[in-house]
Amino acid sequence: MLINWFYLVSAILFEVLGTTCMKLSEGFKNLIPSILIFVFYGCGFTFSTLSLERIDVGVAYAIWSGLGTMLIASIGIIWFQESMSLVKFLSIALIITGVIGINASK
Template sequence: MINSWIYLIAAIVFEVAGTTSMKLSEGFTKMIPSVLIFVCYGICFSCFTLALKKIEVSLAYAVWSGLGTTLIASIGVLWFRESMSTMKFLSIALIIVGVIGVNSSK
């Protein structure tokens, strides 16, 4: 079971790296970030598939999408200097609360 959680964490890390590469590729005009999109997402979905061997899909997807969204939003604000409004902050907090809720409802 622990290995499945490690696979899920790896899937999240590679999904975040793939999405960050999308931004860095500037619409597929930069070669290395463009290639990294496909490499990172390939690894991401492979790890996610392995995580689903032992983790329920509803829980795994909630954690994967919720943490991925939270991390990408944070990277957008911190690295790409995107705006952070109160509404955006509260919405991200609700995503985290939702993931906790799904996890605790086992």
Template sequence: MIKLEKLISWFYLILAIIFEVSGTTCMKLSQEFTKLIPSIFIFVFYGLCLTFLTLSLRTIPVSIVYSIWAGLGTLIIANISVIWFNETLTLIKIISMFLIIVGIAGLNWES
């Protein structure tokens, strides 16, 4: 039973990341709140994100949840910005994304 609860918490964390990335993408699409639908979805997606983020804390320590949520969300958004919004991908961005991965791994090494 405990393993199932832990698995469900990881699923909640994945959902939180998906909704956070969706909300952040809608921020860009809302064009400073001038587009109604993306503006509404910002709040919907962030509400769902924080709900699932909170639920993931049932069995996963907050330091692990937050580092994975923030780090993976940042990595995914950085890639979406390059692919979808045609932002430039520089060597500094690539190195920085690599360091985020190293940081997440380092924070979660003991667990």
């Protein structure tokens, strides 16, 4: 069962890398990030599929989307100098709270 959680965390990280490469590709104008989008998303969906062998799909998807959103928002703010407002911060906090709530209800 622990391996399935490793797969889920790997899926999240690869999805975050793929999304970051979307930004870096500048609309498919930069070749390497454009290619890496597909590589990282392919790895992400592979690991996501493997994680679903023992993790409920609703729980896995909630964690995948919640943590992915939090990580991408953080990368946007830190690396790409995107703005951070109180509403954005509270919204991300609500997503994290939702992920915790879904896990606590198992």
